[in-house]
Amino acid sequence: xxxxxxxxxxxxxxxxxxxxxxxxxxxxxxxxxxxxxxxxxxxxxxxxxxxxxxxxxxxxxxxxxxxxxxxxxxxxxxxxxxxxxxxxxxxxxxxxxxxxxxxxxxxxxxxxxxxxxxxxxxxxxxxxxxxxxxxxxxxxxxxxxxxxxxxxxxxxxxxxxxxxxxxxxxxxxxxxxxxxxxxxxxxxxxxxxxxxxxxxxxxxxxxxxxxxxxxxxxxxxxxxxxxxxxxxxxxxxxxxxxxxxxxxxxxxxxxxxxxxxxxxxxxxxxxxxxxxxxxxxxxxxxxxxxxxxxxxxxxxxxxxxxxxxxxxxxxxxxxxxxxxxxxxxxx
Numbered sequence: 001x002x003x004x005x006x007x008x009x010x011x012x013x014x015x016x017x018x019x020x021x022x023x024x025x026x027x028x029x030x031x032x033x034x035x036x037x038x039x040x041x042x043x044x045x046x047x048x049x050x051x052x053x054x055x056x057x058x059x060x061x062x063x064x065x066x067x068x069x070x071x072x073x074x075x076x077x078x079x080x081x082x083x084x085x086x087x088x089x090x091x092x093x094x095x096x097x098x099x100x101x102x103x104x105x106x107x108x109x110x111x112x113x114x115x116x117x118x119x120x121x122x123x124x125x126x127x128x129x130x131x132x133x134x135x136x137x138x139x140x141x142x143x144x145x146x147x148x149x150x151x152x153x154x155x156x157x158x159x160x161x162x163x164x165x166x167x168x169x170x171x172x173x174x175x176x177x178x179x180x181x182x183x184x185x186x187x188x189x190x191x192x193x194x195x196x197x198x199x200x201x202x203x204x205x206x207x208x209x210x211x212x213x214x215x216x217x218x219x220x221x222x223x224x225x226x227x228x229x230x231x232x233x234x235x236x237x238x239x240x241x242x243x244x245x246x247x248x249x250x251x252x253x254x255x256x257x258x259x260x261x262x263x264x265x266x267x268x269x270x271x272x273x274x275x276x277x278x279x280x281x282x283x284x285x286x287x288x289x290x291x292x293x294x295x296x297x298x299x300x301x302x303x304x305x306x307x308x309x310x311x312x313x314x315x316x317x318x319x320x321x322x323x324x325x326x327x328x329x330x331x
Contacts, residue, residue: 032057060100077153161184
């Protein structure tokens with residue numbers, strides 16, 4: 001598997017030195033990304049997503065220097081855009097010569113967060129934001145369109161996970177583009193493709209041992225289905241890590257009002273329709289109706305959230321290694 005290569009001692013030492021050698025990145029530029037708000041993946045497959053255009057924003061940071069740079073799109077969690085995504089995550093990538101685009105998926109839709117009400121923005125809309133950001137970056141003269149990766153946290157991690165689906169790539173008019181690498185941090189695997197058809201890009205799931213919000217155990221069956229479908233996929237579980245181990249929440253605390261779907265199992269069928277297996281609820285009547293039915297059947301409130309060390313530093317080092325190998329090879 002590709003992860004063995006990422007752990008080579010030579011490359012690890014080189015990455016520790018690179019931040020010292022690289023020039024500082026430019027000031028983040030706020031850019032507009034035209035995207036859409038599909039209710040489910042059937043809207044994407046059918047092209048109905050084009051009926052719901054919306055403009056969101058992102059913060060693009062390009063390393064100093066000339067030439068075309070590889071880039072990584074960073075998707076926010078259910079709490080929306082937060083400054084640590086720029087200062088902690090994007091900066092680490094900028095220091096090794098990788099441009100970043102940190103998305104704000106919610107403000108343009110009039111929403112501040114979805115943690116307490118996941119019905120307010122469809123998950124398919126967040127996935128659509130990933131593809132829209134890919135298009136936007138590919139048009140920038142300073143970005144190498146062939147070397148754009150995607151990562152994200154929780155909901156953003158789910159974005160990074162599901163954008164690996166080839167049928168979605170084929171449905172959004174990417175004109176031959178696809179992500180070069182996918183790095184989901186603690187994604188929600190409560191909704192996954194029943195019969196995944198992944199692209200050839202590497203996918204690395206990063207998950208926490210003590211995560212009770214989006215538990216690692218919920219992702220293992222999907223990782224196995226991806227392997228059966230010949231995905232280039234691997235996973236890593238960080239010992240002692242709670243949800244949000246990469247964040248600015250220094251203390252792990254219990255959040256009693258967040259919606260948790262860790263007991264649910266929804267599948268996306270070959271038409272893009274979402275069906276929760278135990279309740280039989282589907283997305284045929286829209287995302288809000290689906291969430292209400294699924295919540296009643298298997299949802300609960302409350303989960304722990306906060307930074308866990310050494311998981312935070314270890315996973316950020318892993319992130320730099322993963323994208324360094326996936327996006328900068330051959331430069």
